[in-house]
Amino acid sequence: MSIALPQTLNKALEPFLIIVGSLTVSMVLFGAFVASAGADPFEVYQTMYRAAFGTSFSWQNTLIRAAPLMLTALCTALPGYLGLIVIGGEGAVVIGGLFAAIAALAMPSAAPMVVLLTMALAGMIAGGMWLMIPGLLRHYRAVNETISSLLLNYIAIALLNHLVTSTFRDPESLNHPSTHHIGEANMIGLIPGTDLHWGLVFGIVACVIAWFLMHHTVFGFASQIAGGNVRAAQIAGLPVGRLVLIICFVAGAAGGLAGMVEVAAVHGRANDTLNANYGYAGILVAFVARNNPLTIIPVAVLLGGIRASSGLLQRAHELPDATVLVMQGIIFLVILFSETLYGRFSRLQKQGVS
Amino acid sequence: MEAGWWGVLIAVLGGTIRIGTPFLFVSLGECLTEKSGRINLGLEGTLVMGAMTGYAVSLHSGSPWLGVLCAGLAGMMLGALHSWLCSFQRVNDIAVGIAMMLFGTGLAFFLGKPYIQPSAPRLPSIDLGAWSDIPQLKAALQINALFLIGIVVAIVLGWMLKNTAWGLKVRVAGESADAARALGLPVDRIRIMSTAQGGFLAGIGGSYLSLYYPFNWSEGLSSGQGLMAVALVIFARWQPMACLWVSLLWGGAAALGPSLQSVGITGGYYIFNAIPYIMTLAVMIITCSPRRTLVGVPHELTVTR
Numbered sequence: 001m002s003i004a005l006p007q008t009l010n011k012a013l014e015p016f017l018i019i020v021g022s023l024t025v026s027m028v029l030f031g032a033f034v035a036s037a038g039a040d041p042f043e044v045y046q047t048m049y050r051a052a053f054g055t056s057f058s059w060q061n062t063l064i065r066a067a068p069l070m071l072t073a074l075c076t077a078l079p080g081y082l083g084l085i086v087i088g089g090e091g092a093v094v095i096g097g098l099f100a101a102i103a104a105l106a107m108p109s110a111a112p113m114v115v116l117l118t119m120a121l122a123g124m125i126a127g128g129m130w131l132m133i134p135g136l137l138r139h140y141r142a143v144n145e146t147i148s149s150l151l152l153n154y155i156a157i158a159l160l161n162h163l164v165t166s167t168f169r170d171p172e173s174l175n176h177p178s179t180h181h182i183g184e185a186n187m188i189g190l191i192p193g194t195d196l197h198w199g200l201v202f203g204i205v206a207c208v209i210a211w212f213l214m215h216h217t218v219f220g221f222a223s224q225i226a227g228g229n230v231r232a233a234q235i236a237g238l239p240v241g242r243l244v245l246i247i248c249f250v251a252g253a254a255g256g257l258a259g260m261v262e263v264a265a266v267h268g269r270a271n272d273t274l275n276a277n278y279g280y281a282g283i284l285v286a287f288v289a290r291n292n293p294l295t296i297i298p299v300a301v302l303l304g305g306i307r308a309s310s311g312l313l314q315r316a317h318e319l320p321d322a323t324v325l326v327m328q329g330i331i332f333l334v335i336l337f338s339e340t341l342y343g344r345f346s347r348l349q350k351q352g353v354s
Numbered sequence: 355m356e357a358g359w360w361g362v363l364i365a366v367l368g369g370t371i372r373i374g375t376p377f378l379f380v381s382l383g384e385c386l387t388e389k390s391g392r393i394n395l396g397l398e399g400t401l402v403m404g405a406m407t408g409y410a411v412s413l414h415s416g417s418p419w420l421g422v423l424c425a426g427l428a429g430m431m432l433g434a435l436h437s438w439l440c441s442f443q444r445v446n447d448i449a450v451g452i453a454m455m456l457f458g459t460g461l462a463f464f465l466g467k468p469y470i471q472p473s474a475p476r477l478p479s480i481d482l483g484a485w486s487d488i489p490q491l492k493a494a495l496q497i498n499a500l501f502l503i504g505i506v507v508a509i510v511l512g513w514m515l516k517n518t519a520w521g522l523k524v525r526v527a528g529e530s531a532d533a534a535r536a537l538g539l540p541v542d543r544i545r546i547m548s549t550a551q552g553g554f555l556a557g558i559g560g561s562y563l564s565l566y567y568p569f570n571w572s573e574g575l576s577s578g579q580g581l582m583a584v585a586l587v588i589f590a591r592w593q594p595m596a597c598l599w600v601s602l603l604w605g606g607a608a609a610l611g612p613s614l615q616s617v618g619i620t621g622g623y624y625i626f627n628a629i630p631y632i633m634t635l636a637v638m639i640i641t642c643s644p645r646r647t648l649v650g651v652p653h654e655l656t657v658t659r
Contacts, residue, residue, distance in 0.1 A: 329457025
């Protein structure tokens with residue numbers, strides 16, 4: 001036991017140091033970028049901190065943005081355990097939100113609690129089945145899951161736009177085609193004492209459940225083996241195909257839930273605002289967190305904060321709203337580059353062995 | 355009604371070339387990159403960056419052709435960055451591609467903010483339909499020189515890959531990195547060069563979007579063309595000439611929605627516009643198989659593993 005403890009600490013220390021180091025390098029690079037655009041990088045960072053974490057109001061703003069990111073990050077993180085790069089979170093959000101809204105509109109006289117439960121189920125099943133498609137294609141047709149999931153994002157958005165402009169259109173939504181409103185009584189309320197809706201709780205709970213599933217169950221253990229070596233997993237008699245399908249379903253269900261929350265807590269209807277790039281930002285969160293569902297929570301809050309600061313950056317420094325996109329891109333590239341650093345610090349390695 | 359349907363057909367034919375041209379450049383760029391054993395999913399970002407650069411340079415210099423060149427150079431830099439990052443151990447080229455897609459579009463939106471309103475000089479078109487009296491046919495036969503350049507690039511690239519020492523080196527790097535190293539070839543450098551050159555072509559494809567059709571610079575300019583190109587190359591079996599035919603096919607598919615709308619068929623507009631994505635997915639389902647490798651695939655390619 002006395003040996004095992006420092007070992008596990010060390011195992012956690014290396015990724016921690018590399019992630020923090022990468023974020024620091026990203027901040028330096030981004031600082032140089034805004035400096036070249038004529039802004040003072042130190043003031044920009046101060047503004048970002050103020051806008052993201054400075055006041056209780058900005059914290060709420062950050063957390064509201066972090067909630068869907070936790071769920072969409074799971075869309076990429078869970079298949080990551082199997083060695084798959086699925087980036088279909090955007091499509092799962094859109095499909096989940098669409099079907100959640102349709103479910104609510106199908107039961108106009110049910111009790112609000114029943115409506116919400118049905119919406120959540122509908123959103124999760126729709127999102128889950130949507131992301132099962134790349135899993136199916138990968139397993140049975142060897143179609144690259146990254147490309148198929150990304151194509152499915154575009155198809156999902158087209159499907160949403162088609163349905164809200166035809167079958168499910170509220171005739172009163174003239175300029176912004178939408179479904180009918182699900183009804184004020186059916187909206188998810190706020191967490192008592194805050195301006196936060198329950199989506200944040202859903203996100204955290206989903207991440208904890210996902211962590212437990214992947215790290216403390218036989219199913220998760222089997223998935224990690226299959227992700228490490230498919231051939232070995234098949235020889236050991238693991239049902240690789242079933243693992244792929246189940247994991248893709250769970251991942252898509254998380255995205256679908258994010259879509260349901262967007263409809264039931266924010267917009268009240270399904271329309272193209274569902275396509276708010278939460279899916280793409282979730283990919284970044286998953287990569288920074290190295291697919292670990294518990295690490296996703298703080299990373300999502302950090303990225304939520306970065307995205308929340310976009311408005312103030314525009315007003316205070318006259319930087320375009322795409323500034324945070326550049327920052328996200330820089331962080332993403334540096335984090336991917338840092339993959340090459342693992343195992344190169346001999347001191348950490350030695351301590352790990354002793 | 356009769357004339358209406360002819361109108362649709364002519365509009366689709368015109369759209370085939372008009373919308374197919376950017377597909378052609380991006381898929382040729384991707385073809386070269388994949389031949390060297392790398393996959394660049396970031397060409398979507400390259401396309402947008404090229405569109406922005408081309409528009410901005412054309413506006414400031416007054417010369418759209420200078421814009422095309424600078425768009426290519428911008429794409430080249432993004433391609434070089436992608437492949438430089440990928441040349442480190444354990445850095446995954448597909449993941450870097452996703453990151454480059456976000457970085458490229460973010461950078462283009464950041465730098466391109468001032469260019470959304472003003473109108474830049476447009477690339478001229480060659481009028482091949484002057485003999486005709488039918489206005490639709492005239493419009494359909496207005497061909498941009500970039501399309502003709504694209505055909506030449508496709509022919510030359512195909513010939514060079516097959517018949518020159520340079521082409522052989524690229525192919526060896528794509529077939530087997532070990533064999534290439536045994537021959538003393540600098541695999542990483544070949545791949546960096548090929549990805550940068552591929553980025554150059556994709557950047558030109560982007561400038562076509564902003565400087566010819568649809569001829570504007572906005573944040574919604576590109577809609578997955580760069581991504582679909584990756585799948586098109588698989589469908590084209592990594593042959594530049596096949597990239598030409600496939601790009602035209604996709605251009606036609608993408609032209610169907612707007613053409614039908616122009617004769618008043620608006621139902622299912624969004625579904626018609628999704629046809630290229632659905633076609634791409636269908637093609638990948640049909641051509642991929644878990645039991646056999648594809649004909650012509652560069653064996654170092656991670657996308658087919």
